[in-house]
Amino acid sequence: MEIEIATIGGYEEVGRQMTAVRAGDDVVIFDMGLNLSQVLIHDNVETERMHSLDLIDMGAIPDDRVMSDLEGDVQAIVPTHGHLDHIGAISKLAHRYNAPIVATPFTIELVKQQIEGEQKFGVENDLIKMDAGETMSIGDSGQVDLEFVNVTHSIIDAINPVLHTPEGAIVYGLDKRMDHSPVIGDPIDMKRFREIGREGNGVLCYIEDCTNANKKGRTPSENVAREHLRDVLYSMEDYDGGIVATTFSSHIARVTSLVEFAKDIGRQPVLLGRSMEKYSGTAERLDFVDFPSDLGMFGHRKSVDRTFKRIMNEGKENFLPVVTGHQGEPRAMLTRMARGETPYELDDGDKVVFSARVIPEPTNEGQRYQAEKLLGMQGARIYDDIHVSGHLNQEGHYTMLDALKPQHIIPAHQDLKGLSGYVNLCEDEGYRMGRDLHVSRNGNLIQLVD
Secondary structure, three states: OOEEEEEEEOOOOOOOOEEEEEEOOEEEEEOOOOOHHHHHOOOOOOHHHOOHHHHHHHOOOOOHHHHHHOOOEEEEEEOOOOOHHHHOOHHHHHHHOOOOEEEOHHHHHHHHHHHHHOOOOOOOOOEEEOOOOOEEEEOOOOOEEEEEEEOEOOOOOOEEEEEEEOOEEEEEEOOOEOOOOOOOOOOOOHHHHHHHHHOOOOEEEEEEEOOOOOOOOOOOOHHHHHHHHHHHHHOOOOOOOOEEEEOOOOOHHHHHHHHHHHHHOOOEEEEEOHHHHHHHHHHHHOOOOOOOOOOEEEOOHHHHHHHHHHHHHHOHHHEEEEEOOOOOOOOOHHHHHHOOOOOOOOOOOOEEEEOOOOOOOHHHHHHHHHHHHHHHHOOOEEEOOOOOOOOOOHHHHHHHHHHHOOOEEEEEOOOHHHHHHHHHHHHHOOOOEOOOEOOOOOOEEEEEEO
16 A cells, blocks of 8 residues: 655644645545744734635645645544644635544534634534544545544643554654643553554554654653642742733643642632633533632633723732733733733732743744733743643653654654754664655655555
8 A cells, every 4th residue: 555645834843733644545634733923923914814825825824735746535634632733724724625624522622613713714524523542444445544542742632643554553743742640631642652563564654743852851741840830829828919820721731720729829710811711611611620610711801801900909919810921922911911901900029920931933932022021121020931841852752762663754843953853863763864764844745655
C-alpha cells in the first residue's frame, strides 16, 4: 500500500497545524489550525468574516492547495485537541472536503462553536465523537483504522491519533506532555504507545511536536504548577487589596486550581472574558469539572464591567477575578484593566498573577511586555511564570522514541531553529537526515512507501 504524507501547515512555525496522510486511496487530515500571531499584527481583523484565500495569503491558515496532489479521497478530518492552532481553520477549510470531523467530545464541542461563529462559509461536515482508547475503520478497504491514544496536554480531552495501515502505524504526535499525575483526566497512555511500537509492522512514521525540543530534562507534571500556584496564592492570604489572576482560558486544570485556591484564601473567584466563559462553561456542561455553584462566568463586556463595579463596591479584598489576557492580547480583560478601561481600579501593591508563560513569538512577547509595563505604571506587583509547559522536553522525546521505535520521523510544530534540538536527538539515536529523518516545509509531499 502506498503511504504518502503532506506537510501542509505548522512545519515552518508554531501555528496553523495541518497534515494529511494518504494510505492507498484513503486520506486522513490531522488538524486545521490558525496562526493567531499572523492575525494579531493586523488591527481589528475579524477572521469569521474573512475568506479563506485572504487568510491563506495572510499566513493565518494553512495553504491546503497541495491536497490536489494527493491521489485519494479524504475520509476524515481529525483535530487532536481544542487549541486554536489546531482547530482554528476548520470553519474556513473543512467544507472543501466531503468528510466527517472526528474528535473527542470536548474538542468536538469547541469545533461546533467555531463553526457556529463562522460568517463566511457554511460548514456542514458531520461531527463524530470518539473517545481515547477507541478505534474506527477508515475507508472501504478494511485495511486502515484510526485509533485515539490518550495524552496529557494543557487542555483536557487531548489525544494522539494513530493511523494503522498494512505498512505500519502512522503516529501523529502533536501536542502532549508526559504527565503521570494530571490534575484532571487520565495519565498519558504510555502502555498503549509501547504496544503500538511492538505490534505488526511497528511504527512506520512518527510525526512529532518539537516545541520544547531544545530544552533539557523532562517537563514537570501539572501538579508541580498547581503546588507553585498554591504557594503563591497562600502567601497573599493576609493581603487586603486586589488580587487578579490570568492564565490560558483553555487550561481547565489551571482554572480549577485558581478557583479552589481563591476559596481557600477567603476570596470569591469569578471568571471574566469571552474565552474564559467559553472554555470553562463548556467543560462544566460536559461534566469534565464540577465548579462551585456560586462561581460566576461572564464573557460579554457589559456583564464583565457590571461584575467589576460589583467588586469595587463590595471590596476588592473579597474577590479573585480570573481574567483573559495572559499574553497581553489588546482586547483581553487584563489589558483593558492595565489601560484603565474597566471599572476595576488597580492600586499600589495590588497583585497580578500570571499563571502562564509568554509564548516565544515576537508579537506575543511585545504585547505581554507592554501589558506588564502598563500594569506596573498603576502600581501592580507582578507574579510571573507560575506554569509548566504542555509539551515534551528532550527526555520525554527520548522516551517516546524508545517506546515507538519508528522507522521514519517527521519533526513538526516549530521553525528550523526550533527543530534543531530534536534533529540532534534523533541523530544521536541513529536516524539520519534525508534517509529516515525528514525535515519538511509547508506544502511538501513525503513518499514513505511506493
